[in-house]
Amino acid sequence: MIKTLAASLTALALASLTAPPAAAEPRGPEALLTELRTLYQQTGAATDAYNETGERLSAQRAEVERLTERLAGTRTDLARARRLAGRLAAGQYRSGGVSLPPALRLLLGEEPGQALHDETVATRVVAAQAAEIDRLVANERRADALATAAREALAAEEALAEERRRQRDEIHRRLDELTALLAGLTAAEAADLAALELADIDEAQRDLLASGALGDDGRPPSPAGERALTWALGQLGKPYAWGAEGPDAFDCSGLTSRAWSHAGVTIPRTSQGQWQELPRIPLSELRPGDLVIYHEDASHVGLYAGDAQVLHAPRPGTEVTLDPVAVNPVLGAVRPG
Known part of the structure; x- marks a missing residue:
């Protein structure tokens, strides 16, 4: 059974016979059917665009969240590196030597527990830590730039989503007007409109099968x-x-x-x-x-x-x-x- 516009027109008209007809300029069933089809297609397209924007918004929000977490992690690493650099510098100043964490001693090939007082080694350690800080600072700047760009893109998407909502609401408004027009049809007018649509679909189906x-x-x-x-x-x-x-x-x-x-x-x-x-x-x-x-x-x-x-x-x-x-x-x- 075909449940298109035709399936509900007659019932709609019969249910509204006691209501005053809508103030609309009379038009033939062909013109009304064309308008209905155009409005329904526009509404479908606007809703599809709105849903598509929603998909993009969800993805963009997830990207903003990911980049923000990345930025926070980079800043945490940078703060940790700066604290270690401060301890190294303070150790050098107080004793002319450096007491390294076990992990750094292993990385430098030194025996655990060995005190490192050699000036060359200490200078190398401090320089390596400074280089690590420079690297993390650069990472922080990149992460900050990416997070800022993602937030800007999200703002643009949200503006687009609002525009899509306005477009959709405008088409809904027009559909409400058209519904009022349909409610003003007599049963005979609704039947003519339904029959016209069914005939059009039957003809299109015959043509498709014949092709x-x-x-x-x-x-x-x-x-x-x-x-x-x-x-x-x-x-x-x-x-x-x-x-x-x-x-x-x-x-x-x-x-x-x-x-x-x-x-x-x-x-x-x-x-x-x-x-x-x-x-x-x-x-x-x-x-x-x-x-x-x-x-x-x-x-x-x-x-x-x-x-x-x-x-x-x-x-x-x-x-x-x-x-x-x-x-x-x-x-x-x-x-x-």
């Missing part, structure tokens, strides 16, 4: 692909939710990434990342568990389920479902493992 692009469509899944698809089929009927990765709700790439993680394969979190980073395959080689990527901006994804169907979390107001593979314009396909 022979799917080949014989009888290829078995890989063991990992079968595990991923089997797990995903268990999520049928769960609702779509922004940025959700389960277990109670999913967005499109949250479903695919979680499915493949259950198969023991880690893949990018977003549909755009999946398209960019996973090996691409022709549609003629699709097998169950592979990922089908949609739209020119790779803003939607589903798991191929065989029989020219795709399992996916379509968009707001829908559930995880099986649809014809041509439910959206197909960009291509990738195989995680």
Whole structure:
């Protein structure tokens, strides 16, 4: 059963017949369907970009933490080296000799417990310690520079994340306006719109099958692909939710990434990342568990389920479902493992 926009339009209109119609300029079902598709694609793309930024933010924060710890360790080593240098200098001043720690005596080839009063050896020890301090000072400067650069990069990423949030919220606002418009449709108008979308999907599916692009469509899944698809089929009927990765709700790439993680394969979190980073395959080689990527901006994804169907979390107001593979314009396909 196709659970796209069409699946909910009639119920939405019937539920709102008693409400006053939204103040919107009348438009035909073709124009309304085009606007709906554009908004849903934009929303998917904006959410995908937001999720991608979140991934980068997590990585950048981890890098800042790593470099900060490295800087702290370097400073600890530097403080220890400076204390030792101070003890060496004080020992030379008081007695003209140096009492070295056992580890340094071994490094210099001296017998444990032997007092080192030779001026040449003492000078060599102090010079070596000064060189060690210089090395640690240089390391501290490098670590400090890296930590500063990481913090600056994190600040830039956080600014980008805020911008992505604003973009996403603006599209949500437009979707709210469109929902109000849909609520003002009569049952007959909603039925016309639903029928138009179903007809478009049926036509796209017929064209895809007639083209022979799917080949014989009888290829078995890989063991990992079968595990991923089997797990995903268990999520049928769960609702779509922004940025959700389960277990109670999913967005499109949250479903695919979680499915493949259950198969023991880690893949990018977003549909755009999946398209960019996973090996691409022709549609003629699709097998169950592979990922089908949609739209020119790779803003939607589903798991191929065989029989020219795709399992996916379509968009707001829908559930995880099986649809014809041509439910959206197909960009291509990738195989995680």
